[in-house]
Amino acid sequence: MGPVAWLGLGVFLAWSVVNLDVNPERVARGLARLGSVAARAVPPDFSRGGLLADGILESIEMATLSTLFGVLLGVPVAVLAARNVVSLPVYAGGRATITLGRTLHELIVAILFVKAVGFGALAGILTLTLNSVGFFGKLLAEAIETIDRGQIEAVRATGASRGGVLLYAVLPQVLPRIVGLTIYQWDIHLRQSTIIGIVGAGGIGATLYNAFSRYDYDFVLAILLVIVAIVLIGEAVSAVARRWVE
Amino acid sequence: MLVVSDLVKTYPTGDRALRGVSFTLEGHDAVFVIGSSGAGKSTLLRCLNRLIEPDRGSVRLDGQEVTTLEGAALRAARRRMGMIFQEFNLVERLTVMENVLSGRLGYVSLWEAWRRRFPPADVEAAYRTLDRVGLAGFENKRADALSGGQRQRVGIARALVQRPRILLVDEPTSSLDPRTSEAVLRLIVDLAAEDGIPALINIHDVPLARQFARRVLGMRSGEIVYDGPAGGLTGGTLGQIYDGAAGLAPDRS
Numbered sequence: 258m259g260p261v262a263w264l265g266l267g268v269f270l271a272w273s274v275v276n277l278d279v280n281p282e283r284v285a286r287g288l289a290r291l292g293s294v295a296a297r298a299v300p301p302d303f304s305r306g307g308l309l310a311d312g313i314l315e316s317i318e319m320a321t322l323s324t325l326f327g328v329l330l331g332v333p334v335a336v337l338a339a340r341n342v343v344s345l346p347v348y349a350g351g352r353a354t355i356t357l358g359r360t361l362h363e364l365i366v367a368i369l370f371v372k373a374v375g376f377g378a379l380a381g382i383l384t385l386t387l388n389s390v391g392f393f394g395k396l397l398a399e400a401i402e403t404i405d406r407g408q409i410e411a412v413r414a415t416g417a418s419r420g421g422v423l424l425y426a427v428l429p430q431v432l433p434r435i436v437g438l439t440i441y442q443w444d445i446h447l448r449q450s451t452i453i454g455i456v457g458a459g460g461i462g463a464t465l466y467n468a469f470s471r472y473d474y475d476f477v478l479a480i481l482l483v484i485v486a487i488v489l490i491g492e493a494v495s496a497v498a499r500r501w502v503e
Numbered sequence: 504m505l506v507v508s509d510l511v512k513t514y515p516t517g518d519r520a521l522r523g524v525s526f527t528l529e530g531h532d533a534v535f536v537i538g539s540s541g542a543g544k545s546t547l548l549r550c551l552n553r554l555i556e557p558d559r560g561s562v563r564l565d566g567q568e569v570t571t572l573e574g575a576a577l578r579a580a581r582r583r584m585g586m587i588f589q590e591f592n593l594v595e596r597l598t599v600m601e602n603v604l605s606g607r608l609g610y611v612s613l614w615e616a617w618r619r620r621f622p623p624a625d626v627e628a629a630y631r632t633l634d635r636v637g638l639a640g641f642e643n644k645r646a647d648a649l650s651g652g653q654r655q656r657v658g659i660a661r662a663l664v665q666r667p668r669i670l671l672v673d674e675p676t677s678s679l680d681p682r683t684s685e686a687v688l689r690l691i692v693d694l695a696a697e698d699g700i701p702a703l704i705n706i707h708d709v710p711l712a713r714q715f716a717r718r719v720l721g722m723r724s725g726e727i728v729y730d731g732p733a734g735g736l737t738g739g740t741l742g743q744i745y746d747g748a749a750g751l752a753p754d755r756s
Contacts (some may be wrong), residue, residue, distance in 0.1 A: 410554055411588055411592035412608065413581070414581060416665070417609055418575075420613040425594060
């Protein structure tokens with residue numbers, strides 16, 4: 258890099274610090290305030306267990322339903338986005354669909370769906386389903402693209418139709434991957450379902466947001482602890498299930 | 504009867520794999536195609552059932568032109584050509600029976616195929632064919648649990664259960680040890696003769712071809728440079744086919 262570029266970068270960084278009001282004094286004050294929030298959060302308040310359980314249950318339901326819908330949509334999209342089983346124009350369409358599902362962060366998508374269908378779990382399910390089409394579709398498409406071509410060739414040679422080739426040559430080769438990815442997707446959705454409630458898309462996130470806005474920090478801590486527990490349990494279930502599949 | 508005339512295939516890379524190949528297969532002879540790697544043997548077989556599209560030329564199977572067929576008609580033509588592969592190309596995670604029945608995929612609906620509900624006659628034929636290739640009782644084993652020789656027998660059964668009018672056999676023994684190679688090749692030749700169909704067999708191994716073939720096609724650089732009896736494979740003709748010194752027959756690679 259030339260001296261002009263270095264100078265430019267320096268000016269930009271200095272201007273950013275001033276413009277964004279980054280200064281150590283504010284950081285120090287913030288930390289002190291964080292301490293007082295933490296002090297008010299201990300001990301965690303589990304007295305509103307019903308509210309907590311409802312939120313968590315809704316998150317788990319959202320994660321499970323959106324994984325189901327996401328896989329049902331993601332499998333065909335993945336097939337359409339695998340270069341070795343479809344023609345170039347179809348492939349382009351499949352890839353575009355996957356990219357569409359991956360472009361926007363799930364929080365932005367959640368806001369859009371909340372605007373469309375209103376507050377609640379439905380917006381969350383739609384968000385996570387769309388997210389699946391991108392994530393699950395992309396990884397499965399890549400799995401399909403790396404399968405053994407010889408098996409495809411052999412089944413084509415029998416005079417099988419495209420569907421026959423998919424059923425007998427492609428599906429058997431990617432079935433373990435489909436199962437593994439489904440479990441992994443559920444695990445990820447469980448985590449995401451705890452956050453999108455903050456923008457009104459249902460689940461424990463909504464409970465968390467309400468507790469924050471009421472300064473119920475002890476309840477907030479209870480919610481956070483339950484989220485951590487549920488995510489850890491989800492991860493454990495996912496790990497065990499995937500090992501069992503493979 | 505298979506009549507191939509002036510078949511041409513040039514790959515997008517510029518590789519001229521076939522430069523006008525013509526020959527006729529009649530009766531139920533096993534015809535062996537020899538030639539070095541890259542001579543166009545594999546391309547030739549795949550242009551016959553159009554796993555690879557030939558650029559030009561004609562392939563007529565029992566009077567029907569194959570090169571112009573589309574869709575269902577092309578698939579119907581493929582049904583009548585059983586193919587056997589070098590790497591066996593079994594669907595590894597399926598059972599032996601499912602692999603053999605996949606030879607009937609051209610005949611059943613997708614719904615039947617999905618539910619593994621093949622017509623009883625097909626299932627019966629699959630059992631009978633497994634018996635013929637010496638794998639009776641193996642039907643519920645998974646393909647990836649078999650030895651190389653057993654896998655190739657499943658490959659043979661899959662091709663035969665199509666009730667083909669011709670067998671296209673691509674280097675069936677290159678992944679097998681010498682003893683198994685001979686047994687597998689004998690099986691292919693015998694079963695094709697029993698069913699009264701011709702077989703076109705690509706092979707690397709000239710001694711094996713000599714042992715089994717009556718007629719041999721020699722390919723070099725996309726052309727047939729020898730078409731005659733196996734007995735005519737002298738040092739001179741082999742030199743012509745393999746582009747090397749006369750009398751130097753190449754080993755299996």
